[in-house]
Amino acid sequence: MQSLGNESELAVKKDQQYLWHNITPYSEKNPPMIAAAASGSWVTDIGGNKFLDGMSGLWCVNVGYGRKELAEAAYHQLLSLPYFPLTQSHMPAIALAEKLNAWLEGDYVIFFSNSGSEANEAAFKIARQYQQQIGQHYRHKFIARYRGYHGSSLGALSATGQAQRKYKYEPLSGGFLHVAPPDSYRRPAGMSVEEFNLQSAQAIEDTMIWEGVETVAAVIMEPVITGGGVIVPHQVYLDRVQEICRKHGVLLIIDEVICGFGRSGRKFGHQNYGVKPDIITMAKGLTSAYLPLSATAVRKDIYDAFKDNSDEYGYFRHVNTFGGNPAACALALRNLEILEQENLVERAGILGKRLTAEWAGLLDHKLVGDIRSFGLIIGIELVADKATKQPAELAVVKGIIAECKAKGLIIGKNGDTVAGFNNVLTIAPPLSSTDEDIQFIAGTLKAVLNGSWAE
Numbered sequence: 001m002q003s004l005g006n007e008s009e010l011a012v013k014k015d016q017q018y019l020w021h022n023i024t025p026y027s028e029k030n031p032p033m034i035a036a037a038a039s040g041s042w043v044t045d046i047g048g049n050k051f052l053d054g055m056s057g058l059w060c061v062n063v064g065y066g067r068k069e070l071a072e073a074a075y076h077q078l079l080s081l082p083y084f085p086l087t088q089s090h091m092p093a094i095a096l097a098e099k100l101n102a103w104l105e106g107d108y109v110i111f112f113s114n115s116g117s118e119a120n121e122a123a124f125k126i127a128r129q130y131q132q133q134i135g136q137h138y139r140h141k142f143i144a145r146y147r148g149y150h151g152s153s154l155g156a157l158s159a160t161g162q163a164q165r166k167y168k169y170e171p172l173s174g175g176f177l178h179v180a181p182p183d184s185y186r187r188p189a190g191m192s193v194e195e196f197n198l199q200s201a202q203a204i205e206d207t208m209i210w211e212g213v214e215t216v217a218a219v220i221m222e223p224v225i226t227g228g229g230v231i232v233p234h235q236v237y238l239d240r241v242q243e244i245c246r247k248h249g250v251l252l253i254i255d256e257v258i259c260g261f262g263r264s265g266r267k268f269g270h271q272n273y274g275v276k277p278d279i280i281t282m283a284k285g286l287t288s289a290y291l292p293l294s295a296t297a298v299r300k301d302i303y304d305a306f307k308d309n310s311d312e313y314g315y316f317r318h319v320n321t322f323g324g325n326p327a328a329c330a331l332a333l334r335n336l337e338i339l340e341q342e343n344l345v346e347r348a349g350i351l352g353k354r355l356t357a358e359w360a361g362l363l364d365h366k367l368v369g370d371i372r373s374f375g376l377i378i379g380i381e382l383v384a385d386k387a388t389k390q391p392a393e394l395a396v397v398k399g400i401i402a403e404c405k406a407k408g409l410i411i412g413k414n415g416d417t418v419a420g421f422n423n424v425l426t427i428a429p430p431l432s433s434t435d436e437d438i439q440f441i442a443g444t445l446k447a448v449l450n451g452s453w454a455e
């Protein structure tokens with residue numbers, strides 16, 4: 001590692017004086033990495049040190065850094081029409097909505113916002129209003145899962161099932177309920193994965209019944225819990241959840257903020273399970289995070305309940321000034337074209353399999369309890385004791401991450417989720433990572449775990 005020069009030291013000082021960081025404790029001793037440039041899967045800091053970004057930023061730079069085509073798409077659009085509100089319309093939003101509908105395999109109408117949180121807020125409001133407009137006046141509650149994350153705004157945080165992100169901000173919005181996720185690694189002894197997943201789905205129906213089915217508007221879930229610890233359900237879980245929702249007139253909202261845009265090896269995560277959600281929310285990989293943009297895709301027949309509605313308040317009274325900015329939409333379209341042209345959706349699946357095959361031997365490591373993957377999302381659950389599955393200490397998890405960083409590899413963990421269970425290493429590099437990048441990720445993590453952590 002190069003030492004910080006005078007210029008870098010000054011930047012760190014100013015950073016600490018003026019900048020308030022996302023979900024990071026304040027510490028003068030622990031200065032932030034200040035990124036200066038990036039290309040492909042690699043980021044260079046202001047000191048000239050290079051790191052492979054094994055987390056694609058925050059699971060979002062799907063096509064990798066330094067794509068000139070994306071900058072050009074935004075540049076040309078900014079010159080011709082930098083802004084127009086979506087109270088009316090513009091061509092980049094129309095073209096992107098059409099494209100997203102095709103990626104979703106049809107029948108959806110798209111509402112644009114800027115972030116995943118906002119996409120979920122729109123979904124909650126649409127679900128409640130829809131239920132009212134079809135005469136289901138009591139349906140206002142949402143069921144989500146513990147360990148799932150749905151955003152930072154008060155409604156999306158209410159849907160979030162991660163207590164450590166809520167402390168000191170409560171009370172949040174009412175009407176959000178949580179059930180346990182299908183964490184198959186920690187299923188009761190003697191129970192099969194399939195049985196356990198069916199039991200986990202049943203918890204959703206039980207909650208609906210105990211709450212009064214006529215009070216439940218929607219269920220929200222990611223196809224796979226990502227930031228909460230990479231919890232991958234069995235096929236029977238999503239089949240059963242969809243069946244329960246349909247049986248009880250409850251909408252199924254699928255949060256594709258991380259799993260979408262090829263990350264899972266399919267265009268959207270839920271397509272791996274063959275379910276057809278009523279509402280789908282997406283952000284991050286939509287623009288590969290080059291510009292802010294998110295979307296709430298709503299099944300056409302739900303949208304129809306808002307169209308030409310004779311009720312004075314029958315339309316969706318929700319406005320988002322920046323949502324669907326023309327430059328962001330033009331860039332997103334180009335981003336989707338790159339994903340298609342370079343077969344990055346398929347590549348995510350191939351690279352995910354390659355990494356998990358490289359790491360299969362780590363299951364013999366004393367700290368590695370479980371390795372889970374969903375396309376190019378990989379979670380390695382660290383434990384202090386393999387027999388009891390007692391989670392590894394946070395200091396161990398942080399130590400491994402720090403040692404990877406010292407060797408030039410950025411990986412993540414499920415941070416600030418549930419007390420005592422922040423023990424899953426996460427790896428989600430750009431889908432465009434080269435074969436050499438993947439070898440570097442595989443080899444670096446193996447070298448770290450098999451070094452002093454193996455003793």
Ligand SMILES: Cc1ncc(COP(=O)(O)O)c(C=O)c1O
Nearest residue numbers: 115116117149150151257258283
């Ligand atoms: C699954 C999921 N949903 C929603 C969000 C919120 O997205 P944003 O940070 O863009 O508001 C995130 C962010 O990490 C997420 O991982």
